[in-house]
Amino acid sequence: MKDTHSSINEQEQIHLDTDHICELVAVLLPVAEDIHSHNQTSLQTTEQKQALQELIAVLHDLHPADVATLLESLPLEERMLVWKLAAPAEDGEVLLEVSDPVRETLIENMEQRELLAAVDDLDADELAELAPDLPRQVVYEALSSRDEEERAQIAAAMSFEDDQVGALMDFELVSIRADVTCEVVLRYLRRFDRLPDHTDKIFVVDEEDVLQGVLPIRSLLVSDPESLVSDVMADDVVTFRPEDDVEEAAAAFERYDLVTAPVIDDNRKLIGRITIDEMVDVIREESETDMLNMAGLREEEDLFAPVVDSVKNRWIWLAVNLCTAFIASRVIGMFEHSIEKIVALATLMPIVAGIGGNSGNQTITMIVRAMTSGQISNSQAKRLLRKEEGVALVNGLIWGSVMGIVSYFLYHSIGIGLVMVAAMTLNLLLAATVGVLIPVLMQKAGRDPALGSSVLITAVTDSGGFFIFLGLATLFLL
């Protein structure tokens, strides 16, 4: 290490070494009971003592977000041991960071006293975020230790849905009047012990708290101290209402490169602000939800959830899939007579269905992605449909011919080869059409276009593929 500038503590290098932590936990797991009951005298081996010391030290150095990731990646027993040993002062932060299902497991295993201590340091908006998951008695006691203003803020934040800006706003505001000089603002700021996180602008309000504009810190720093705030402030402000959709707000943050933005009510009164860190979480979750939804998972799942919980999270789409598979099976059933005569049909039909499903999934994924980034308007749907059908036609003719020739060599029947070409082309066209229509119609109906889209498109291309292939074969080969 040639680093002579030891003044900089390389925080980046304290990264999460889950594997090492797991080893330590494995050593301690046999004595977990004793650790839980603070009866550490029973740690018999030196190995256990060392492991405990090291684990506590490692956990102490971790950022709450890292502790959260660690907890999510551990099975239940191990998770509880680590949770017990993690720095209690940061418990509230960690609870905010973990996913909902994991948070439940943690809260279930905490005593009321521990929970109260954990939420004690949280801001009003953070407490509001946790409150629905906390035992009622804990919420009650936590509220009673806050002042009137904070209680009102918590109540306000809790009155909004999870997907509304109001639920994510915080109340740490610095606001000033427009008729003072920058010098006065600087002096005013100096009276704070610390400014709220992410403060990149100060909100300019009138005596009724009505938003007049914002004073970016960047402008404040380069302005003449004698100039008035009203001359320096920006009045083209991106503002949000508490009932705005968080995903749209996140898109606006991304688009306009915002760090913070004011939240105002119908009378333009300043009531809170939202910050980029919350928006980054929204963006991350939005894409993840799309991915989970496409695969037919209802919601984020605790990796180590009990089997029963996982079954519950997944059964709906499995049931839907089973119904669609049953329909596909009945479609084949219609042609049992044909299959009896030419058993090769049973062998080839999954190829037709399979390529349709794959191609349809490509189309639908592309469309869903484009919709998420707001790129698809209704007038485009027809154009897109034509284009996707063009792609399907080309792919169908190319790959259909390949498989047609292969089938001909396998079964020495020109008829089977030609039916294969036709069926594959038609099923790819069907896949393209439905791959565009499903998300477009879902969106028109106000539903999430990603929801189970993969299961739906596969259903159509399976039943459709079997019907087209077996139907053509019955018409031309029997």
Place this chain on the structure above:
Amino acid sequence: MKDTHSSINEQEQIHLDTDHICELVAVLLPVAEDIHSHNQTSLQTTEQKQALQELIAVLHDLHPADVATLLESLPLEERMLVWKLAAPAEDGEVLLEVSDPVRETLIENMEQRELLAAVDDLDADELAELAPDLPRQVVYEALSSRDEEERAQIAAAMSFEDDQVGALMDFELVSIRADVTCEVVLRYLRRFDRLPDHTDKIFVVDEEDVLQGVLPIRSLLVSDPESLVSDVMADDVVTFRPEDDVEEAAAAFERYDLVTAPVIDDNRKLIGRITIDEMVDVIREESETDMLNMAGLREEEDLFAPVVDSVKNRWIWLAVNLCTAFIASRVIGMFEHSIEKIVALATLMPIVAGIGGNSGNQTITMIVRAMTSGQISNSQAKRLLRKEEGVALVNGLIWGSVMGIVSYFLYHSIGIGLVMVAAMTLNLLLAATVGVLIPVLMQKAGRDPALGSSVLITAVTDSGGFFIFLGLATLFLL
């Protein structure tokens, strides 16, 4: 509108109305040639004249990011018309915002003079980002108009891969020495016309430009003007190296709620900084790439790409799918004899394959998602496997029994019913096992676990499902 505070221009309300713009474009498309050649006298109807005026006005008000989204959502001809009419001063910004394939279409249709004008206002790091897509002559001329320092910065930025921090860093730095007072810093800042975007901290360096720490603006504002920078600055700094992976950097931004961070070289010399807006783009792209990769799309596609380009983007995974479908077909071929005897097998086999595919996709999606957020370490893989197999066993027994009973009623054969239960359970177990193993092994091999995972798992559950079901039927029913 009760809004009496007209001083605030509600920027949020100028949102993108693609449908309306498309209407305007449709009116103008017949005279697009004349508009391109600036021969606007030929606009015959008043409708056309009005549409042109309105379109120009609307485009002028749009943020470059909105123009980019608009361009991405338009077919080629319409896109070129809008591009021609968009505010040329912001052309460079728009080029930075659009996706790679769309950027190519735009650059292809610009004259050298227009391109030079577009990149003229860009910062060094932005020009470096565009350079690989620009004609060589344009890059050469653009470089020759920059000074020595900027040329060096551009060369540095271009020497890194797209997925390295060095490619995303910018060079707009404000740095100070540790031995001055906050008052001096404030006076120094006041000499800037404007501070770099997102400036939330000032970098503290020694005379060799070696990073000593950072002075958060928030601390600067609340400190006593007389105190020394060295007393106020933070020395536990999250730093990056230019060769760091951008996805890891983005995760660090998310975890530590950063807005900007310094990039340093091996000697801890400050060479640039990265900002949250770039990291948000990385996070968005990362999730999108996972989604596209899972579905077997090679890369982001221009929605209205020519059919040929789309075919190229999708053919590999279609070809892979065709091979796997062919293998599945050959597996069935092994049992043609059995199917000839009991044609019901052909009808029921897709159900076994289908539910395996669906369930396997649920598992693999969950694992890939957890890997992306760094939640899976090697020591967890075995535990996860056991859990997923537990879920599969429960689902297999439940849904297998349901379909077993249905099959019994359809074909009046207890044997078929029992084979169905067994085959579905076994195929779900296979799906769970492979759904965990594919991404774990991909990651161990240093590959992206999302890559074509959906195609792979479906391949296994199809061939496996057919083999298990037809094999069991041949053993026990014939």
